[in-house]
Amino acid sequence: GAVVSQHPSRVICKSGTSVKIECRSLDFQATTMFWYRQFPKQSLMLMATSNEGSKATYEQGVEKDKFLINHASLTLSTLTVTSAHPEDSSFYICSARLDSRADTQYFGPGTRLTVL
Amino acid sequence: RKEVEQDPGPFNVPEGATVAFNCTYSNSASQSFFWYRQDCRKEPKLLMSVYSSGNEDGRFTAQLNRASQYISLLIRDSKLSDSATYLCVVNRSGNTGKLIFGQGTTLQVKP
Numbered sequence: 610g611a612v613v614s615q616h617p618s619r620v621i622c623k624s625g626t627s628v629k630i631e632c633r634s635l636d637f638q639a640t641t642m643f644w645y646r647q648f649p650k651q652s653l654m655l656m657a658t659s660n661e662g663s664k665a666t667y668e669q670g671v672e673k674d675k676f677l678i679n680h681a682s683l684t685l686s687t688l689t690v691t692s693a694h695p696e697d698s699s700f701y702i703c704s705a706r707l708d709s710r711a712d713t714q715y716f717g718p719g720t721r722l723t724v725l
Numbered sequence: 726r727k728e729v730e731q732d733p734g735p736f737n738v739p740e741g742a743t744v745a746f747n748c749t750y751s752n753s754a755s756q757s758f759f760w761y762r763q764d765c766r767k768e769p770k771l772l773m774s775v776y777s778s779g780n781e782d783g784r785f786t787a788q789l790n791r792a793s794q795y796i797s798l799l800i801r802d803s804k805l806s807d808s809a810t811y812l813c814v815v816n817r818s819g820n821t822g823k824l825i826f827g828q829g830t831t832l833q834v835k836p
Contacts, residue, residue: 641822643823652812652828652829653826655823655825658821658823700766702769704824713774714822714824716769721766
């Protein structure tokens with residue numbers, strides 16, 4: 610199946626710093642990628658939809674100025690958590706859709722962010 | 726009301742048991758339905774899509790009842806390796822690709 614990678618897999622940072630997470634589709638081009646967040650013992654919550662060459666669309670309640678998304682190419686989307694705080698500590702997962710007709714999404718391995 | 730609701734469990738069953746999970750969804754316009762499996766501290770992995778006619782993949786059988794907005798997953802002959810959290814997933818209406826995840830049902834298969 611299609612492969613999606615994320616980097617870094619784990620990051621620990623101080624409060625107030627910004628953290629960039631990369632999501633790459635390794636063997637296919639993804640016009641659309643999605644970013645999710647999962648808190649302990651909770652389900653994945655969709656944060657935003659990232660479209661190549663255009664602005665991301667954010668779900669209700671997600672601050673677009675805090676979670677900056679850039680989808681500069683068909684194989685790369687980045688999520689930057691700006692001025693991270695302890696409450697931003699979570700498991701961030703991206704997924705990529707093969708094309709606009711496809712239901713199936715392929716998930717990256719996730720990035721565990723801990724903000725001290 | 727949550728868009729996708731599942732009983733979080735946990736379900737503790739012995740090896741070889743048959744176990745069933747249920748899920749309800751609120752958006753009648755949803756078109757695509759899935760079961761994903763998530764192991765601890767890992768990303769979710771697609772287990773199977775769910776179709777109105779019902780579908781089977783080895784020991785796993787999924788059913789969809791659109792009228793009741795109800796999805797089920799049946800696991801027969803449980804293995805220790807089936808221990809995981811099973812996520813019921815529904816797409817939001819239209820072709821946005823947006824997936825809505827249930828809270829997940831935790832299964833623990835014991836020897």
